[in-house]
Amino acid sequence: MRVLVTYGSKMGSTVDIAETIAGRLNELGFATEVAPARDYVDPCTFDAVIVGGALYAGRWVKEARRYVKRFxxxxxxxxxxxxxxxxxxxxxxxxxxxxxxxxxxxxxxxxARGHATFGGRLDSDARGFMASGMARTNAGDWRDTGQIVAWATGIGTTLAAHDAA
Ligand SMILES: Cc1cc2nc3c(=O)[nH]c(=O)nc-3n(C[C@H](O)[C@H](O)[C@H](O)COP(=O)(O)O)c2cc1C
Known part of the structure; x- marks a missing residue:
């Protein structure tokens, strides 16, 4: 079973979340590919798709929104x-x-069958007016690998049952 994990990110931290999800699905025996949403990888050749986006002002970054709109x-x-x-x-x-x-x-x-919100990361030396302002009070890494792996495991279990049906 082929699974695509595609993501939109501005500052790079969502990439690692996508890689962690893909890594877990690979461990579970799925053939998983990770790609930035801006590459617009055609979902048609995949059996299942996971799309993620970093949140900015309550919205996903543009490329993730565009991916879902397009496909x-x-x-x-x-x-x-x-x-x-x-x-x-x-x-x-x-x-x-x-x-x-x-x-x-x-x-x-x-x-979509489901959604999860994961903690993010903001570097203390983040650039840009808004990001650097936020970094003064909110810099840190709140990505929870255990939570991400558990979510991916749940998806793997659902897909395995789907495949067996
Ligand atoms: C200007 C700015 C706005 C943000 N807005 C939100 C938001 O509305 N909700 C939220 O949960 N996180 C928000 N964040 C936190 C980012 O989503 C977080 O840093 C995320 O990990 C960034 O992902 P990326 O490194 O893949 O771009 C914001 C961060 C910045 C710098």
Whole structure:
């Protein structure tokens, strides 16, 4: 079974989340490919797709939104999951954070089966007016590998059952 994990990122931290998900699915026996959303990898040759995006002002980065918009009709019949990365605190590890309004719309567009919000990362030397301002109070890495691996494991279990049916 071929699985595509595609992601939108501005500052690089969502890439690692996508790689962790793909790594776990590979361990579980899936043939998994990771690609930036801006490459617009055609989902048609994959059996399942996971699309992730970093959150900025409550919205996914543009490339992730565009990916879902462009391939919505191809994604809808497939098993699809979405994830968001963002919160710069422990909140995503401590409780399930629902998708933002915009990401909920993307879920509808892709007919996604599920969504997870993972903690994000902001470097203390982040560049740009907004990012550097935020970094003064919110710099750190809140990506929770255990949470990400557990989520990927759940997807693997669902896909294996789907394949066996
Ligand atoms: C200007 C700015 C706005 C942000 N807005 C949000 C937000 O609305 N919600 C959220 O959870 N995280 C927000 N974040 C945190 C980022 O989503 C987090 O740093 C994420 O890990 C960045 O992913 P990337 O490195 O892949 O770009 C924001 C960060 C910056 C710098």
């Amino acid at each position: 919505g009709p191809d994604l809808r019949p497939k098993p699809v999951w979405l994830f968001s990365s963002g919160p710069l605190d422990d909140s995503a590890s401590e409780q399930e954070i629902p998708p933002t309004w915009h990401v909920k719309a993307a879920m509808k567009e892709a007919n």
